Amino acid sequence: MAVPAIVTDKLNKTYGERAVVKGLTLQVEQGEVFGFLGPNGAGKTTSVKMLLGLTAPTSGSALLLGRPIGDLATRARIGFLPEHFRFQEWLTAREFLELHGELLGMESRNLRLRRDKLLEQLGLADFANAQLRTFSKGMLQRIGLAQALLNRPALVFLDEPTSGLDPVGRLLVRDIIHELREQGTCVFINSHLLSEIEATCDRTAFISHGEVVRVLDMASLDRGLSHVTLRAAGLTPEIAAGLAEWAENVSVDGDEAALIVHNEDCLPEITKYLVARQVRVYAITPKSVSLEEIFIETVGKDAGL
């Protein structure tokens, strides 16, 4: 069993009185595409910066690829695209990749091959000798991605990789993430864009006010994650508690109950269970939920203010 790509244990970051990240505890497996979803200011970037050793945690610990954060040898196996895509703009695209490759300790022949391949793949071959100051935001995103992928990393952090980009730029990121998944690379994506997460991630953590409030298996959305309303007579609290076998967040209000199921296939089972306990079922109505609804429900409407 491979070591997890990321394990964090109660990571905290406070600036003065303000807690930016509170007790971040996560495990991300190798080869997984993991979304870190939250409104602006939720502590996503600070979390990533702590994992990369750019910002020191106030308390807590974390392992990347089995090694403590800050370990130099591990950093050579990690890629990172920071948000806003701000780089050494006086360098040409080619020099920029060479600089980062050298810092990664890449052997020069391998570096040249990777450099040219990535410039080609990201459509920057014609701009290889142009200084980054002349680049558009979309081009900066591409060269930033090339930089993050130079060393064929086992783990890649993308911080808001599509923020402020046009649809072409978004699609490019999506394609690259799919490719990385096929290669077995673990990708950790910070985003506030639901569509991005929905299209690419295997699992998603929802973060709000510095805390992970929920981790969602994205496959459950496809399988029919639903909000179910139940109208039935004779629903006792004991019987309702028994629904936990299939559902979560069960709440009962008189003859009505609301619950969340991860798979609509369990609805007949639920009906059978209720009928067997002499509950008279009038209606059982599933309503599939979108990531957006889950997001608002978990994070709250006032988040990000």
Add this chain to the structure above:
Amino acid sequence: MRNIWTLARMTYREALRRRIVLTALALGLCFLVVFSIGFHFIYGEFYISQDRTIYRIIRTEATNSLLLAGLYAVSFLSLAMGVLLGVDTLAGEIASGAIQTIASKPVRRAEIVLGKWLGFAVLLALYSMLMSGGTALSVFIQSGYVAPNLLVGIALIYLESLLMMTVSLAFSSAIPALAAGGMVFGLYGLAFIGGWIEQIGALLENRTAVKIGIVTSLIVPSEAVWRRAAFEMQSPLVGGLGVSPFGGASVPSAAMILYTIVYLVMALGVAIHSFQKRDI
């Protein structure tokens, strides 16, 4: 070590690309031209009665003074260059976020600071060579005059610029560029006025004034290094008289130069330490 070298090359390239070097070079050449023309006309005044020994002495003294005046300006330009280089580099890249891709690589924070320092140290060496060397060369070509201990003097002027660059780097690792620049020039002003208080105090034999000067030199030894440089290069006659506009009255000791070197190393240590502690 390899990382330091890689980053030093990047820093050097940055200075070239951001036209810092070009601007400095253009203005430096302007300076040398103005100085050379000025020197030409002043020196010409002393040509009339060159057969008389007394005039020869006066001419030599005037040449020495002009050279020192030129080098005084050069020393300020060099240290200003050092401050401008040092002050923006870490602070600017932290503010823009450009440092993040570098600092997340298998690179120690200390290597980033040392790489930048080394790149700037090489640039300043070249700048010093051009400016101090050019000024001395212009004087030599026009008059055949070479100041005593010229190389020691030029090395000290370089040390002064290196010192201020390092101090700037230390501030730049902790506070924004503009604030850091304000701090460093403020400190330079303190050392400057302290130096003059010490000079005048020494002439008037006021020991309190001299002490004030020494204390400011300990806070920032930049002006003290210049006065030592001037002392090294002054003509023997002025040295004997003990009166010179460039500081013969109270000469910083060799210990002060040693102190400066220790100060510089400590400032580099502070730069590394505060950059290591910094959230970026």
